[in-house]
Amino acid sequence: MPKYILAVNAGSSSVKVTFYTFENPPKPIADAQVSGITAPPPALKYQRGPVKIKEKLEENLSTPQDAFKYILKRCFNDPELSEVASDADLAYICHRVVHGGDYKDSVTITDETLHHLEALEDLAPLHNFSALEIIRLCKKELPSVASITFFDSAFHQTMPLHVKTYPINQEIARANGLRKYGFHGISYSFILRSVAQFLGKPIEQTNLIAMHLGSGASICAIKDGKSIDTSMGLTPLAGLPGATRSGSIDPSLVFHYTNEAGKLSPASTKEMHISTAEEILNKKSGWKALTGTTDFGEIAVENPPSEAHKLAFDILVDRILGYIGSYYLKLNGEVDALVFAGGIGEKSALLRRTLSEKCQSLGVKINLEANENGPEENETVKDISKGGGKGPRVLICQTNEQFEMAYHTVCSQS
């Protein structure tokens, strides 16, 4: 009897799950997402084959556990999705965990590994809490199904020591795990494999500057198929700004912003401790603070509705450009492609055009029409470069973290 894989991507305000067949490559059979957990009413997006459903939910789903339980119940009870009617139909559950500390690879959840991950929660409470809540729930309520966790940080373990190290007291740094980890690695792993295949190059010879631009945004320099630098740091706060994140700022700024920086934020709960500084810089900054919206689609428009929207757009362009310049030099100018991915990277033709124009000195040229049209729904990688350019190709990659986890599960467990 065939068994299926459930891949879970839990964020602070949304839970996305996809069911896959257990075969190589895995095929999606249903996809569900609950968003708005922190800003009710929650909304459901559900896709099964050609059927697409969007609904506002009456239920009070205020935690990621509630949202996950709701999705599971709904899918198990859907008569049109009879393949997965109970836990007996699942072979594995894959979980995206943002911060994996020193883990180099995925791990199967046991009492011991869960304990290890709980110890890491302190380092990244804002990012690991939702996933761990769901892992705990699965362990309790679906004990017969193996849970495997995949870490956003694992892809960046290859960064050289001088890139990973912050110039602070090294005894304290080692004792507290204070170094650059980097994130979005599940996505970068998908991007690297897909782009190498598209270019017809072995992964070990592929050099990229890849951008994962979503509500959290980062950029990564990949040399010979390995991450050599990335813009996020100890936590996903560093580097590029995001929907509600400041990105890199002078670390002293927060003490001038408030004299309560070190106090526990009111958003803390019994299980999750966040400082006021973390709350401000992670949740009350970025596009939301500048413009009032978290949707970059409202900011990246030809005629922005306000000066603040224009400023937000210019800030993202400026910060990305700084990293492209830096990574181009770190890669010795040997860059196969600049790759745009994540919701913003995949959907904003204006951002891609603006950045490509500013990279002309690197020999970057794009085909304006291909850029404007963007990728087809099932087109994983699309080339938008203009033939004859001397510089790196410019590609769009429709990244897929859930697929990446299911793919590695099939590869490693069959």
Ligand SMILES: Nc1ncnc2c1ncn2[C@@H]1O[C@H](COP(=O)(O)OP(=O)(O)O)[C@@H](O)[C@H]1O
């Ligand atoms: N047409 C668009 N132009 C620019 N940005 C967009 C557009 N549509 C969506 N976005 C941005 O994509 C983000 C979502 O990115 P995505 O990678 O899908 O999600 P997440 O980071 O939450 O996993 C949204 O927050 C929104 O800012």
Ligand SMILES: CC(=O)OP(=O)(O)O
């Ligand atoms: C690591 C991170 O920032 O994740 P997300 O973009 O999903 O918030």
Ligand SMILES: [Mg+2]
């Ligand atoms: Mg994301």
